[in-house]
Amino acid sequence: MPVVFFLVLSALLFSIGVYGVLARQHAVLVLLSIELMLNAVNVNLVAFSAYLQNAGLGGQVFALFVIAVAAAEVGIGLAIVILIYRNRASVDLDDMALMKW
Amino acid sequence: MAAPWQQGLFWILAVVIAVSAIRVVTTRNVIHAALYLVGTLMGAAGLYMLLVAEFVAWVQVLVYVGAVVVLMLFGLMLTRAPIGKGEFDNDQRPLAALCALAVFGVTSWILIDSFGDKKIDFGGNIRSTTGDVGMMIFRDFVLPFEVVSVLLLAALVGAVVIARRDPQ
Numbered sequence: 461m462p463v464v465f466f467l468v469l470s471a472l473l474f475s476i477g478v479y480g481v482l483a484r485q486h487a488v489l490v491l492l493s494i495e496l497m498l499n500a501v502n503v504n505l506v507a508f509s510a511y512l513q514n515a516g517l518g519g520q521v522f523a524l525f526v527i528a529v530a531a532a533e534v535g536i537g538l539a540i541v542i543l544i545y546r547n548r549a550s551v552d553l554d555d556m557a558l559m560k561w
Numbered sequence: 562m563a564a565p566w567q568q569g570l571f572w573i574l575a576v577v578i579a580v581s582a583i584r585v586v587t588t589r590n591v592i593h594a595a596l597y598l599v600g601t602l603m604g605a606a607g608l609y610m611l612l613v614a615e616f617v618a619w620v621q622v623l624v625y626v627g628a629v630v631v632l633m634l635f636g637l638m639l640t641r642a643p644i645g646k647g648e649f650d651n652d653q654r655p656l657a658a659l660c661a662l663a664v665f666g667v668t669s670w671i672l673i674d675s676f677g678d679k680k681i682d683f684g685g686n687i688r689s690t691t692g693d694v695g696m697m698i699f700r701d702f703v704l705p706f707e708v709v710s711v712l713l714l715a716a717l718v719g720a721v722v723i724a725r726r727d728p729q
Contacts, residue, residue: 475661478657532716
């Protein structure tokens, strides 16, 4: 099977994630879009791991690391979102302009 | 050398992934967005199965579908998101669509240009890779593995510290 099928699918997933990050206003929905982008990277890593079979399974191991880091990122991100909601009663990203220059 | 069922399964999974990913970023209901993300993640897990990476697939199901999506749903419910008719998009949607299309066009052009004629060789001897992944992690990637575990611990403690209410 051509490896480019998987690569183009992951490019599609990544650009959908880019659209979500740029167009969404709700902080948790932006986090969901970031998960889409991380998944695109994982699909890429696993596809290359299957393609470069003789080079070992480093791609799969890196995909596992990406999953672990994504879990950590979601925990921290949601903690920040909940803190902002508690302080400002809103998770609208356009309201969070306090640190804008 | 890919069997027809592998091609067919790939296209089914690709359609599921693409449709539910687009619904994640376009739906007006935040809960539906999180549930469509489950569709995308399960489709990606199916792709990993297809690519003979069954350990990654089950980790994806356990960690992403089991933990991350549930955490997201908690976040949505704790922030009392207006469920239903909310407007969650800002006014730069056309610009964002243009940007995403540009990213997709450039990356897929480069990928097709460089890997257009390369094929994944499934071969005749498809076998489990879980043991090999374990050997790889604990022989070649021990230090990164430990660093990731410390990172997870630090993130967990940090999340508790950030989200805790101050005692006074």
